[in-house]
Amino acid sequence: MSGAPFQHVAIIGLGLIGSSIARAVREYIPDMRTSGFDASEETRAKAKALKLCDHIGSNPADGLDQADLVILCVPVGAMEQVLADIAPHLATDAVISDVGSCKSSVIAAMRAKVPGHIFIPAHPVAGTEKSGPDAGFSSLFQGRWCIVTPDANTDSAAVERLSRFWQVLGADVETMDAAHHDMVLAVTSHLPHLIAYTIVGTASDLEDVTQSEVIKYSAGGFRDFTRIAASDPIMWRDVFLSNKEAVLEMLQRFSEDLSALQRAIRWEKGDELEELFTRTRAIRREIIEEGQDDAAPDFGRSHE
Amino acid sequence: MSGAPFQHVAIIGLGLIGSSIARAVREYIPDMRTSGFDASEETRAKAKALKLCDHIGSNPADGLDQADLVILCVPVGAMEQVLADIAPHLATDAVISDVGSCKSSVIAAMRAKVPGHIFIPAHPVAGTEKSGPDAGFSSLFQGRWCIVTPDANTDSAAVERLSRFWQVLGADVETMDAAHHDMVLAVTSHLPHLIAYTIVGTASDLEDVTQSEVIKYSAGGFRDFTRIAASDPIMWRDVFLSNKEAVLEMLQRFSEDLSALQRAIRWEKGDELEELFTRTRAIRREIIEEGQDDAAPDFGRSHE
Structure with a gap:
């Protein structure tokens, strides 16, 4: 050619x-x-x-x-x-x-x-x-x-x-720039994988809720996280160890934001929740407009 | 009929x-x-x-x-x-x-x-x-x-x-039992939504990474979280306020597990990471076997 x-x-x-x-x-x-x-x-x-x-x-x-x-x-x-x-x-x-x-x-x-x-x-x-x-x-x-x-x-x-x-x-x-790449990917890829691995681990380690219940009722949202938590273990172990500093930095930010949300729930600050939930909806829309995800509901999963 | x-x-x-x-x-x-x-x-x-x-x-x-x-x-x-x-x-x-x-x-x-x-x-x-x-x-x-x-x-x-x-x-x-339902759903549905809302918020609030970069490179994993973070804000505000105790309990478990993983990364405990990542993969498999998600890779998203 x-x-x-x-x-x-x-x-x-x-x-x-x-x-x-x-x-x-x-x-x-x-x-x-x-x-x-x-x-x-x-x-x-x-x-x-x-x-x-x-x-x-x-x-x-x-x-x-x-x-x-x-x-x-x-x-x-x-x-x-x-x-x-x-x-x-x-x-x-x-x-x-x-x-x-x-x-x-x-x-x-x-x-x-x-x-x-x-x-x-x-x-x-x-x-x-x-x-x-x-x-x-x-x-x-x-x-x-x-x-x-x-x-x-x-x-x-x-x-x-x-x-x-x-x-x-x-x-x-x-x-x-390589350092910037590592920071961008820490948030768009590495942190999401880390969170997904964590929540799937958490859900499988409860006393009051069985693993079979977690699987049965996963369509309520949990199943979305299990997809990326099924990614190659060796590949991802290496990513977290190799991009340690950027991942820890993003994790810190995430934990702070999660604590703030936890506090909003504890003190029943409905307005704060609603404000965040409205803002995040707009980001989904932009991802679809940019052609980076399927516009079909539910990722286009088949509903036979 | x-x-x-x-x-x-x-x-x-x-x-x-x-x-x-x-x-x-x-x-x-x-x-x-x-x-x-x-x-x-x-x-x-x-x-x-x-x-x-x-x-x-x-x-x-x-x-x-x-x-x-x-x-x-x-x-x-x-x-x-x-x-x-x-x-x-x-x-x-x-x-x-x-x-x-x-x-x-x-x-x-x-x-x-x-x-x-x-x-x-x-x-x-x-x-x-x-x-x-x-x-x-x-x-x-x-x-x-x-x-x-x-x-x-x-x-x-x-x-x-x-x-x-x-x-x-x-x-x-x-x-x-209603109380058990609320506990099960806190982990299979409410916590995943809360985490997804949080991470989408975190990603849109960074100084070093622009929102446009987050959107552009979302296919690395982030986009999976944006789907449920696009759910109805009022409905979800109400869920967190109404199921407050169970949600806070699950959130606490999740935070502990996340801290443990953070520590494993900081101290470069590759074996701990690999063990968790292997375990979570099995749960995905069971969800698919139980018919609760699409077996197709990537949720069956179209790859034209």
């Missing part, structure tokens, strides 16, 4: 995101070559059965040097080790990128392990609660944002090529 | 739930007569345009005494006043019920205002984030639970008739 930003992408880690990239490349850049690497034999077997990539293997010595774009799709806590493992096998002029949900720690790992390479951290803000190579799909990035966080020294032509790659996969691309 | 548990239902309040009952009765019990009452002229006009009921009005003197089943579908904070207004116009043998999300306060209002009538509190655990007569649909109660909370003195034949009514509308019926 003439004008394609890269000729050969190597995807390291064939989970939900990695396998979605492989599928999207197949669909939108059919002439691009794809290599997939994964340490798990089970994942490789599934990926082979799905014919996700032209080449699927575990050993980076086995052709990684042919790729002009290498994207790490592993949990952020594994990035440093994976970078160390692949470093000797990278083509000199390959662009190294990733899809991690926090950028500062990934940048530190890239600086330490692949200092001689062009590395451009990136984060497609997309996903589902499912994991593994069979969970991916080619349209995952359509209409979603991909945030790239180069620093002042990053080759701008390479940033442009990587941005074009993501655009072809359907994403809108935004450039941002 | 022979064997129908009631001949004529009066629905007081034609919002999401009231209008869904009207539609479901039309569809599943076509011979049953329906009267709809609403204090809002705008709501009545919409309800008339939608032909929701055989009779639509505002004045209970106007035919309410014809109904053998009266269901209050107004915010729980309005129940007492509405009961006082309709009491003189109720048929002596009519069954009075409601759909409120907390039962103890509604029971107190029923005891005070319609002591001579058979009243059976009920709560269909179903809904969407939309409000108003145009938001309802006839299949809303299909496969959802309806909890009835009679006390020891309630006429059991009447409970049986009300249960049959909800079953014909598609719901599974469970009988429960």
